[in-house]
Amino acid sequence: MRRGKLFFLCEEYQDALHDLNDSIRYQHQDWRDKSYAKELIEMRNQCIKQIEEAKKLRPANKLFNYSKELVNSNFQPNFEHLFSRPKNYVDVPFLTENELLPGASAKIEMAFDPEKGRIMKSKTNIRKGTLILAEKAFASWLQPSLYAYYCYNCIKQIPFRSFPCRRCVRVNYCNSHCEEEAWNSYHSVECDYMDAFKNNSYGHLAAQILIAAGVETVFEVAKEGKIDAHEWPERKLEANYKSFYSLVSHEDKFAVEHSIMFGCGVCVIVHLLEKINFLQKNDPNYYLIAGILLKHIFQINLNCFLVRDRRYKKYEALNILAHTSETHRLGMAVVLSGSMFGHSCDYNTDCVDNGASLVMVLQRDVEANEEITISYSPHYKQMCFRERQSTLMRNYFFTCRCVACENGWENKQFALRCPQCDGSVYWFSDNSSNYCVDCERIDIDFKRFAKIESKAEKLYESVDQMLKEKKLKNVKSVIEKYTRLYSKTRRDDFVAFYYALCLCRYYQLKKKYKRAYRYARLCLAFEKALFGEQSLEVANSLLRMAHYLKLERNSRPLKAVLDFECKRELNETRREAIDILVTFKHGTLRLVNESEANFLPHFEKIIYKHGAKYGFTLYDV
Ligand SMILES: [Zn+2]
Ligand SMILES: [Zn+2]
Ligand SMILES: [Zn+2]
Ligand SMILES: [Zn+2]
Numbered sequence: 001m002r003r004g005k006l007f008f009l010c011e012e013y014q015d016a017l018h019d020l021n022d023s024i025r026y027q028h029q030d031w032r033d034k035s036y037a038k039e040l041i042e043m044r045n046q047c048i049k050q051i052e053e054a055k056k057l058r059p060a061n062k063l064f065n066y067s068k069e070l071v072n073s074n075f076q077p078n079f080e081h082l083f084s085r086p087k088n089y090v091d092v093p094f095l096t097e098n099e100l101l102p103g104a105s106a107k108i109e110m111a112f113d114p115e116k117g118r119i120m121k122s123k124t125n126i127r128k129g130t131l132i133l134a135e136k137a138f139a140s141w142l143q144p145s146l147y148a149y150y151c152y153n154c155i156k157q158i159p160f161r162s163f164p165c166r167r168c169v170r171v172n173y174c175n176s177h178c179e180e181e182a183w184n185s186y187h188s189v190e191c192d193y194m195d196a197f198k199n200n201s202y203g204h205l206a207a208q209i210l211i212a213a214g215v216e217t218v219f220e221v222a223k224e225g226k227i228d229a230h231e232w233p234e235r236k237l238e239a240n241y242k243s244f245y246s247l248v249s250h251e252d253k254f255a256v257e258h259s260i261m262f263g264c265g266v267c268v269i270v271h272l273l274e275k276i277n278f279l280q281k282n283d284p285n286y287y288l289i290a291g292i293l294l295k296h297i298f299q300i301n302l303n304c305f306l307v308r309d310r311r312y313k314k315y316e317a318l319n320i321l322a323h324t325s326e327t328h329r330l331g332m333a334v335v336l337s338g339s340m341f342g343h344s345c346d347y348n349t350d351c352v353d354n355g356a357s358l359v360m361v362l363q364r365d366v367e368a369n370e371e372i373t374i375s376y377s378p379h380y381k382q383m384c385f386r387e388r389q390s391t392l393m394r395n396y397f398f399t400c401r402c403v404a405c406e407n408g409w410e411n412k413q414f415a416l417r418c419p420q421c422d423g424s425v426y427w428f429s430d431n432s433s434n435y436c437v438d439c440e441r442i443d444i445d446f447k448r449f450a451k452i453e454s455k456a457e458k459l460y461e462s463v464d465q466m467l468k469e470k471k472l473k474n475v476k477s478v479i480e481k482y483t484r485l486y487s488k489t490r491r492d493d494f495v496a497f498y499y500a501l502c503l504c505r506y507y508q509l510k511k512k513y514k515r516a517y518r519y520a521r522l523c524l525a526f527e528k529a530l531f532g533e534q535s536l537e538v539a540n541s542l543l544r545m546a547h548y549l550k551l552e553r554n555s556r557p558l559k560a561v562l563d564f565e566c567k568r569e570l571n572e573t574r575r576e577a578i579d580i581l582v583t584f585k586h587g588t589l590r591l592v593n594e595s596e597a598n599f600l601p602h603f604e605k606i607i608y609k610h611g612a613k614y615g616f617t618l619y620d621v
Helices: 002-009 013-027 034-056 059-071 176-213 215-224 229-234 241-245 256-275 286-303 385-396 447-468 475-489 492-509 513-531 536-555 561-584 603-611
Strands: 108-113 117-122 131-136 139-142 305-315 320-334 349-352 357-362 424-427 434-436
Touching (some): 002 013, 002 034, 013 034, 108 229, 139 176, 176 215, 176 256, 176 286, 176 320, 215 286, 305 536, 320 536, 320 561, 385 424, 447 475, 447 492, 492 536, 536 561
Antiparallel strands (some): 108 117, 131 357, 305 320, 424 434
């Protein structure tokens, strides 16, 4: 009840409703205190009303109107009422409008492609920012080190106070509903042996899927065998084991060492299942179950998506905390409709982090009958053609024929100068190989270049250090030194970016904000080319520019002539950033007030605790 009230006061009506319902359910019999009961019921009714209201007015509309108003320079921005408590999930209810595909928008449909198998296509023209998918995960796995902070069932951040498991108290949940759901479907079976199960990641998840489906169902489905992929577009993809069983597994394509490793994992899991009496050694189907578990592991490998959480960045002068593109891993999850999307190195749909459910938002307009694509990781702007091809072949066993790969698209921004022809050389990110697209040489000898590069890198790092320590005396000369070095090995855009990147930080520290802003603007062009116009990197870059302008404004006397220009630019820059963030999150932004950020449960703690492991650095804006 207390937590419910807290949620209510924080205007988190969905969570509040859940807790209040629990209170009513469990304390119903001994309600002696009439006023207490009355308060409870009144609060619950308020929640229901507010949730209905919120459905009518999507935050996106609120924000779009808002950003329109920002253009008007007389308008005094007050963001406070727009920003809510940051969460690692968005308030998007699961979609139920598509009759054949659970969680999918009615505007898309499944199709069969002879080469790719099942893919997703648009039925009509769809606008960017449209919600394509909001699907509940079929199964999920949370990193054991995060059991205290995230819900074991839905991998959402646990707010205020957690619901521990009724027996083992080792895993925690966000509410009683999640606890019950996990308990009834798989956790009651594994509970006593969590310590043994939890570190088997893939094996653990494979076992959970088996337990949740039940051995009888699993046998039945396995006996029926796979339905041919080209039959699926007419069928309903039900959220059940049968649909999971139909996901690709490519047993024959995995490298031997991987298969052996997975096999060992299965041995451990089978042994554990014996221990908990889920399986008997003399069962005639003992080895069949082991085989099915192995198949599950292959399927999870190819179809799971990573559940991630994002880092935030503080823009003090703007009083905004925005999410960035930096993420940290929470676990993994398997979805069914979501697994039907194909890859493109120039994808049109982004997956938004949302706990153990998958939310996809269209990032650019598509026409009818166009394939809806997501990223399986390589993007043509950040990875060269050959590496994209080899990465996808190694991890997913297919040759990518997306528009970027068919046309051999390369991003020249991060290429090196070819020592032979001054053309563009691309490297594999592990430095194992390189090639020049212009003179078509492979594995060019870069010894001399490598020396210059490492020297430049070291100088860049020392500048970074000096700026962190605010030792500004020699910074500019060192910046010029490494810029000269980079110009021997790198293309011009890259050189300009690294030149401007440090200079804007330098001028910020010198309190020359207008200059800092100009250099930040230079960085923006490079970031747009490297990450795309709609990326979170660009949104943050814009916010940084707005931040400098705000500081500039604050440092000037009011009513100065320049002030007007500055304000208009500030508003436009900020609006551009917000437009990107709105599209990215389908309207549910995670910008918060700095003051509210202090109430983030566990958030900072997790970052500090796990930050080093995932290679994060904390920002100092
Ligand atoms: Zn939960
Ligand atoms: Zn338990
Ligand atoms: Zn491709
Ligand atoms: Zn060349």
